[in-house]
Amino acid sequence: MLTSCSSAAVPDDKPDAKPVIQQPDPVAPAGLPLPDPPDVQAPSPRTTTEKPLRYELNPKTFRIQNPDEPNEKVLLLTFDDGPAGEATMELLDILDRHKVKSIWFINGHQVAKKKQDGTYAVIPEKAALLREIHKRGHLVGNHTWWHENLRKLPAEKQREEIVSTSQLIADVLGEKPKYFRPPFGAGTPVSETICREQGMVSMNWSVGSLDWEPAVYKKPNGITRQVISTVHSGGNILFHDRVWTATELDAILTQLEKDGYQFVLPTEAK
Numbered sequence: 001m002l003t004s005c006s007s008a009a010v011p012d013d014k015p016d017a018k019p020v021i022q023q024p025d026p027v028a029p030a031g032l033p034l035p036d037p038p039d040v041q042a043p044s045p046r047t048t049t050e051k052p053l054r055y056e057l058n059p060k061t062f063r064i065q066n067p068d069e070p071n072e073k074v075l076l077l078t079f080d081d082g083p084a085g086e087a088t089m090e091l092l093d094i095l096d097r098h099k100v101k102s103i104w105f106i107n108g109h110q111v112a113k114k115k116q117d118g119t120y121a122v123i124p125e126k127a128a129l130l131r132e133i134h135k136r137g138h139l140v141g142n143h144t145w146w147h148e149n150l151r152k153l154p155a156e157k158q159r160e161e162i163v164s165t166s167q168l169i170a171d172v173l174g175e176k177p178k179y180f181r182p183p184f185g186a187g188t189p190v191s192e193t194i195c196r197e198q199g200m201v202s203m204n205w206s207v208g209s210l211d212w213e214p215a216v217y218k219k220p221n222g223i224t225r226q227v228i229s230t231v232h233s234g235g236n237i238l239f240h241d242r243v244w245t246a247t248e249l250d251a252i253l254t255q256l257e258k259d260g261y262q263f264v265l266p267t268e269a270k
């Protein structure tokens with residue numbers, strides 16, 4: 001189990017032990033029901049070991065993997081920079097239709113207005129959106145308050161960016177975030193330390209949807225093409241809470257499902 005920003009268990013290098021049982025498809029005579037399947041079922045490693053499913057993030061590649069079944073075609077979906085509001089509900093509805101859970105790395109400024117004295121006033125409709133994300137089973141992660149490049153900020157400012165966002169999430173949802181993503185993927189030793197103190201796992205991503213590049217998202221199916229051509233097993237896909245992402249998300253998920261991928265959440269942070 002991961003309890004900090006940088007540590008991670010090395011996945012067991014077990015071969016895929018799933019037995020291959022070949023059986024002909026049963027054929028029923030016309031008009032008769034199919035016979036019951038035989039009682040003897042091929043044992044599945046998951047049911048015989050009865051271990052809870054584990055999905056761990058590689059702290060260097062940020063890919064996600066079940067260490068017990070490293071060949072599983074799994075993906076982690078992440079949505080950054082929200083809740084923006086314009087497309088948030090549509091994205092949530094599409095994810096629901098596909099029965100997919102994801103991580104939403106939110107910015108404090110999207111949910112509350114900060115005052116001069118450092119306190120903040122929650123924006124009610126944005127707080128409601130944040131609760132909706134949480135209610136639908138997605139994880140809410142910390143993506144800093146102002147989305148500044150932490151590498152350009154002094155240590156105390158970095159701390160404020162991260163800590164105030166975690167506090168805001170706790171105020172609205174009743175629990176602190178367990179995952180952190182630095183803006184622009186630009187973490188620092190300071191942010192890693194703060195993250196560890198706060199009990200968060202830090203991650204960047206391994207598949208960029210490029211839904212932040214006008215040259216990609218302005219082209220028809222541009223985001224879809226980008227994701228499908230760069231996706232890989234264990235991929236940690238970066239999307240944003242944006243209208244054009246919502247336009248393409250259904251097609252992207254449909255294609256990934258056809259290609260045999262399933263969508264999972266990391267399980268290391270408790």
Ligand SMILES: [Zn+2]
Binds near residue numbers: 080183184
């Ligand atoms: Zn961002």
